[in-house]
Structure formats: structure tokens, C-alpha cells
Amino acid sequence: xxxxxVDAAHSxxxxxxxxxxxxxxxxSFASYDATVEADETDLQGAxxxxxxxxxxxxxxxxxxxxxxxxxxxxxAEQYPHITFNANEIxxxxxxxxxxxxxxxxxxxxRPATFEVEYxxxxxxxxxxxxxxFSGEGKVNRKDFGLTWNQTLETGGVLVGEDIKITLxxxxxxx
Numbered sequence: 001x002x003x004x005x006v007d008a009a010h011s012x013x014x015x016x017x018x019x020x021x022x023x024x025x026x027x028s029f030a031s032y033d034a035t036v037e038a039d040e041t042d043l044q045g046a047x048x049x050x051x052x053x054x055x056x057x058x059x060x061x062x063x064x065x066x067x068x069x070x071x072x073x074x075x076a077e078q079y080p081h082i083t084f085n086a087n088e089i090x091x092x093x094x095x096x097x098x099x100x101x102x103x104x105x106x107x108x109x110r111p112a113t114f115e116v117e118y119x120x121x122x123x124x125x126x127x128x129x130x131x132x133f134s135g136e137g138k139v140n141r142k143d144f145g146l147t148w149n150q151t152l153e154t155g156g157v158l159v160g161e162d163i164k165i166t167l168x169x170x171x172x173x174x
Contacts, residue, residue: 001046004131004171006034011169013052017141018160027059027068029082036171040121040131043097048086055080072148079106095119099135105144112139114167128172135167 014028031053038046054076057068069076086101095118103112119132140161141147149159 001037001039003174004036004038004040005174006032006036006050007130007170007172008032010130011171012167013050014166014168016164016166017162021156021160025059025064027057027065029053029056030058031056034169034171035174036133040118042091043089043099043116043118044091046086046089048084048089048099048101050082050084052082053080054082073146075106084112103139103144106146108144110139110143112165113137114165116167131171133167133169133171135169137165139163139165 008031011034012028013032014026016024016026019025029052032050034048034050036046036048038048054074055069057065057074057076059065059068068074071078074082081104083104084101086099088100090098090100092098092115097116097118098113099116100111100113102109114135114137116133116135119134121129121131123129141159141163142161
């Protein structure tokens with residue numbers, strides 16, 4: 001097994017959520033650390049750990065980002081990190097895996113599952129071998145204590161419950 005560090009300059013941890021029950025708001029986290037210890041061509045048995053800086057949330061709207069950092073949502077002051085630690089990886093196809101682990105947000109830990117695809121391996125212009133992975137999963141924000149919402153005059157709510165999480169990761173040898 002090799003140890004890899006996710007290269008934040010060539011990676012993205014993103015999310016989307018329904019807004020007003022009709023559209024989607026997307027965002028990402030700019031600051032995080034992630035390591036993968038694995039045979040990159042077979043992730044079964046890999047050790048995968050993520051630590052995301054909640055304060056780095058970006059939805060391209062400063063007021064919304066500040067609200068998301070507040071106690072109404074992530075409470076970044078009291079809970080500065082979101083973490084994920086993989087504990088089960090099942091091969092589903094040639095380059096496809098189901099990755100399950102412990103996701104912790106706002107002090108609450110729950111299982112989360114991601115569909116992950118190995119994108120391949122290459123050598124960058126500086127002669128460093130890199131690997132790439134893509135992944136996506138979905139969690140219910142209320143399961144993690146992110147319960148703030150507002151009822152709309154027309155019926156329904158301002159913020160959806162399901163959060164779609166997307167990962168585009170490039171990793172370098174640690």
C-alpha cells in the first residue's frame with residue numbers, strides 16, 4: 001500500500017442542496033486535509049481520512065456563507081471541522097467502489113456511503129506520479145443536527161434536507 005495526500009489545488013469537495021424546493025444551491029470547501037493509504041488500483045482495505053475546515057465554506061454569497069458558519073447550521077466556532085473516516089470499501093466494478101465510513105458534522109457522527117470511481121494514474125510535468133478519484137454521496141442534514149429552516153408563504157421550506165456531496169480528487173505520494 002502507498003500513502004497519498006490529496007492535492008487541494010487540483011481537487012474539490014462540493015455539495016448541493018435544494019433551495020425553495022425548486023432550484024439548487026451549490027458550494028464547496030476550500031480548505032481540507034485528506035490522506036489515502038491504498039493500492040490505488042484496488043481500494044479494498046484502504047485507509048481514507050478527511051478533515052474539512054468548516055470556515056472555508058463557499059457558496060459564492062458572503063451572507064449565506066456566514067449564515068452557514070453560524071450556530072443555525074454548522075456552528076463553525078464550536079465545531080470547526082467535518083471529518084470522514086472510511087471503514088468499509090467494497091469493489092463494485094473494474095474501477096468502481098462503494099465506500100462507507102463515519103462522517104462527523106456538528107459533533108454528530110453517522111455512517112455515510114459514497115460511490116467512488118478510480119480515474120487513473122499519470123505523471124505530472126514535474127515527474128510526480130498522481131492518481132485521481134471521483135465520488136458522490138448523499139446525507140440528510142437533519143441527521144447531523146443542521147435543522148434550521150424557514151417556511152415559505154407558498155408552502156414548503158427554504159432549504160432541502162438532502163445534501164448531495166461530490167468529490168473530485170487528485171492525490172500525490174505522501
